Amino acid sequence: MGLLYAILLGAGGMIAIGFFLLLSWAIYYDLSRSNIPAGFDHPLKLRFVYDILILMFAMGKILEVMGLCRQVVFVRFLLDLRRLAMDPSLSSKDLHFDGVPVRVYQPKVPSAGLRRGFVFFHGGAGMVGSITMYEDVCRKIAKESDSVLVSVGYRLAPEHLYPAQWKDCFAATVHFMQNAELYGVDPSQIIIGGDSAGGNFASVVAQQLVERSDLPKLRAQVLIYGGFQSMDFNLPSYQQNGRVPILFREKILHFGLQYFLKDASLSHDLLKGSHVPDEIRLKYGKWVSPDNIPEKFKRRGYERVPLAPYNPDVYKQLPELHQLTFSSLFAEDAVIRELPETLIVSCEYDVLRDDSLLYKKRLEDNGVKFRWFHAENGFHGVLNLFNIGFLSFRSGIEILDNIVDFVKHL
Incomplete structure (x- = not known):
């Protein structure tokens, strides 16, 4: 049981490190490629949204290269995850x-x-x-x-x-x-x-x-x-x-x-x-x-x-x-x-x-x-x-x- 726990912990750590590296790359990609004009309100908020999108497409590309899932299918899946409670008036x-x-x-x-x-x-x-x-x-x-x-x-x-x-x-x-x-x-x-x-x-x-x-x-x-x-x-x-x-x-x-x-x-x-x-x-x-x-x-x-x-x-x-x-x-x-x-x-x-x-x-x-x-x-x-x-x-x-x-x- 202890060995299984150690394996799972190690796998979790590797996933966390991988996600951190991917997030760091997304932020670097954003800062090096994008240009938000000085007059725009809430530039940091927009960068945060954009970084999330970069992550989504990057993860999709990784899965596609691994032969697990096409990038466009993965992105569609993530975009559809959000669920809202139905409005009782409709x-x-x-x-x-x-x-x-x-x-x-x-x-x-x-x-x-x-x-x-x-x-x-x-x-x-x-x-x-x-x-x-x-x-x-x-x-x-x-x-x-x-x-x-x-x-x-x-x-x-x-x-x-x-x-x-x-x-x-x-x-x-x-x-x-x-x-x-x-x-x-x-x-x-x-x-x-x-x-x-x-x-x-x-x-x-x-x-x-x-x-x-x-x-x-x-x-x-x-x-x-x-x-x-x-x-x-x-x-x-x-x-x-x-x-x-x-x-x-x-x-x-x-x-x-x-x-x-x-x-x-x-x-x-x-x-x-x-x-x-x-x-x-x-x-x-x-x-x-x-x-x-x-x-x-x-x-x-x-x-x-x-x-x-x-x-x-x-x-x-x-x-x-x-x-x-x-x-x-x-x-x-x-x-x-x-x-x-x-x-x-x-x-x-x-x-x-x-x-x-x-x-x-x-x-x-x-x-x-x-x-x-x-x-x-x-x-x-x-x-x-x-x-x-x-x-x-x-x-x-x-x-x-x-x-x-x-x-x-x-």
Whole structure:
């Protein structure tokens, strides 16, 4: 018995030492690679969150190298660990809409009439994130806006390649629109929205629905710090926030290539812009231009970087990047004009900030009614950090409060 105890104690000690070394490496990696601007509130708190994420991905990579588990599966598992007590004012039910897993949240208090419906697409680069991970976000929106909310569990890459993600979002939305009254929802009062990759999917679904005359028109869309173009990765926000946790510019390229199962070595060509054909530069350059970014967003530093000469070999490997179902900013004016009322959310310290500003400009130029909320101390992913104790960030609460207010006043 004493020998077994000594073995277990020794194993525990080795694990503790290994974890300490891994944590030390994560802190070193953070301090040596990231750059949090001087004006940002709570930099230490952000570093702590980022260090946890570094640890998660590093542990996942170790398990993958050992042949025990793929990194992405391990990260998904950890992100789904958090559990919350169900709000007694809401009911929830797991269903399938046209084969797509969804969770439907409904207020228990009877309504005098049909309610609004909100279809939510979670973020996570199309590779992580889930209904469970976004449960607290969805509950808050459903409860405080008195809406029936449908959280969509679309298929994830790399197991399911593009365009599976937005197509699942589209299928679930269409099903809900066709059956809205079964859930006490007015089919003319349906909103779609999402954050990060989910914001991209929402913009694509809204554009696709413009062509569907057999369905009710969307009442609104909510686009939360999404990515809407893959043409220029040297816009002001990409330069200013390229090393701000939790999403670096290099990680956007890395995750994007993983999402499409492409060679990671292409990231350098993407950064330079050599993947963009001359005809696309000519056609879309007027929309993806730093000239469309207000000057106040260039004050933290910006140097114009022209796109590198076009390389056909690179483009042939990445044709999906310029499709309208990925780069939704490229939609024609005739489609943009038909979009519903929109809430655009951007964050000052987000590498994707300027994608939101450019999409907002498209809406403004085409007379689409919109509201814009800019989180002055926000960063990418802050929505998920609105209620986790001492690691909560006020910007996450402000974003959710603005979403609720937008929905309630439609």
